[in-house]
Amino acid sequence: MKAYVYTHTRLDTNEIFYVGIGTQDNYKRASRSHNRTNYWNNIVKKTGWKVDIVFDNLSWEDACKKEIELIKKYGRIDLGTGTLVNLTDGGDGSLGFKHSEKTKLKMSKKRKGRKHAQEHKSKIKNSMLGKNCKKIINTETGEIFKSVEEAANSIGISRVALSLKLTGKSKNKTKLNYL
Numbered sequence: 001m002k003a004y005v006y007t008h009t010r011l012d013t014n015e016i017f018y019v020g021i022g023t024q025d026n027y028k029r030a031s032r033s034h035n036r037t038n039y040w041n042n043i044v045k046k047t048g049w050k051v052d053i054v055f056d057n058l059s060w061e062d063a064c065k066k067e068i069e070l071i072k073k074y075g076r077i078d079l080g081t082g083t084l085v086n087l088t089d090g091g092d093g094s095l096g097f098k099h100s101e102k103t104k105l106k107m108s109k110k111r112k113g114r115k116h117a118q119e120h121k122s123k124i125k126n127s128m129l130g131k132n133c134k135k136i137i138n139t140e141t142g143e144i145f146k147s148v149e150e151a152a153n154s155i156g157i158s159r160v161a162l163s164l165k166l167t168g169k170s171k172n173k174t175k176l177n178y179l
Contacts, residue, residue: 003063005055005070006030012047015083019070019090021063027053033160039077039085048161048170064091136166140175151176
């Protein structure tokens with residue numbers, strides 16, 4: 001299985017603040033915001049972030065080595081040695097990890113126990129059907145996007161970062177706005 005190494009860069013200072021590895025062909029892990037630490041989330045809320053794939057098409061072992069090298073190079077905030085919010089020295093990803101059947105059953109039961117209000121269910125349904133979704137325009141080019149994700153991909157930032165900018169929760173220096 002081929003792997004890659006990625007970095008996350010703050011949009012306010014252009015500093016690298018996270019180094020990670022992933023294996024999906026479409027770089028899905030690099031662009032995800034869930035399963036991140038509070039330190040990572042605090043930076044993203046304040047500034048937004050962009051993803052750079054710095055090494056690609058590596059073996060898992062080589063990707064782990066590169067991750068370790070980059071974390072050492074940029075240093076960790078928690079150790080007072082640099083700018084990264086990584087909490088480990090790297091190389092400890094979970095390639096091929098599989099939950100036990102017992103754990104899968106627990107997770108399934110937990111998800112099935114959730115109840116959503118009818119209003120929330122309607123919002124989910126409408127968003128899945130593409131109803132009531134705000135379109136986004138690039139005011140510089142006039143290009144119109146059907147979703148935040150599509151617009152975010154066009155300028156190379158995460159969907160979450162763009163959503164925060166469009167809703168005014170972080171400064172919007174992009175040329176994208178809701179229609």
